[in-house]
Amino acid sequence: MATSTDTLHVELVAADRLVWSGEAEVVVARTIEGDVGILPNHAPMLSLLAEAVIEISPSEGPVVIATADGGFLSVAENRVSLLSEEVLLAEEINVEQAYVELENAKVRLGEDDDAHLRIRRAEAQIRAVEKYKHA
């Protein structure tokens, strides 16, 4: 069973690359049920991620902020895996493009099934960048 350590081993993985991995103290992510904060020795859990911001506070160094595009989260024995088809770190996000995308999606709201998804995606990106600036 979990050796009672006080850090989490986190892996943030996109379909085509390993985005971030390392030891962390807190992971905050949004599942389709709402926000979850994961501290060491969290109970094993498997849940689906929403299109939203992920915050990882590593043991050393600055906070890692990223957006996930769906995917899922699994926690077991102080191992946290965050998987998503697309993961963008805050420093990789193009904010202007996200704002443009947000406007485009808002116009199409109601006529396009994807619009809600696109809005959530763009908003998550903008929020991630803002958080990154303040961090």
Added chain:
Amino acid sequence: MAVSLREYRARIKSTESMKKITRAMELIAASRIIKAQQRAQAAAPYARELTRAVSALATYSNVEHALTTEPENPTRAAVLVVTSDRGLAGAYSSSVLREADGLVEKLKAEGKEVDLYVTGRKGEAYFKFRGRPVAQSWTGFSDQPTYEAAKEIGALLIDVFLQGAEAEKAAKPAVDEVHVVFTRFQSMLVQKPTAVRLLPLEVVEGVDAPEEQDILPLYEFEPSAEEVLDGLLPQYVQSRIWFALLQAAASELAARQRAMKAATDNADELINKLTRIANQARQAGITQEISEIVGGVNALADANSAND
């Protein structure tokens, strides 16, 4: 003699320029294959974590899901054949197509109808030439597949599979099984065409039977095991297809590199041979000219001495 010498020289020249082309293709394939292998490696963590989660789900919950349920009477199967867009890769495409044909024969012998789904222009052309209908084909990414492509293919295949229970309202006929035929990259020298069944899913891969002393984590599923499974399994299927596409890309490049290396070596050999023949022809020409001159001089000398 002089004419054939010119011909030989022309052939040497054309072989040389052909050699330059095959050599360039060999080098391009060699450099791309490293990239393809790196991409396959980069995709490994995702596949690993996904497999881990799916097997956790399969082990700790007894939820039945449409994607994992065996249909009672399978009557129709879909086969996804992964081939290349371009030729000049030796037996790459033909061996994967042969494997696919074998699988199709086997499925037909079991009394199932087969729908073909093809990626790559070579496969498309193969079935078109033989007048065999292809349900859907995708082209243009065989040596550098994108995840979007895998996602699109996966979504369509899941779609035709899940229709099985419902009405035949969609464009493509529903299927009870989905198979994939692709080339597995084992090493630079060995690439093996492989056929695997994708759906219904068998999630046992890479999971050892839990040992008794290991206390398995009892997962909480949020919001529920069914919903997590709903979200997870399609991603798992897509990741399997992505894996197949990446393996096929690496295999295609390895096969091309090998074929082009053989072509370059053959061109070298041909140039050597032709150079030798050309030299012989040149020498023969010179010898003939000398004997003609000597003969002419002798004839002149004879004529002069006769006049004197």
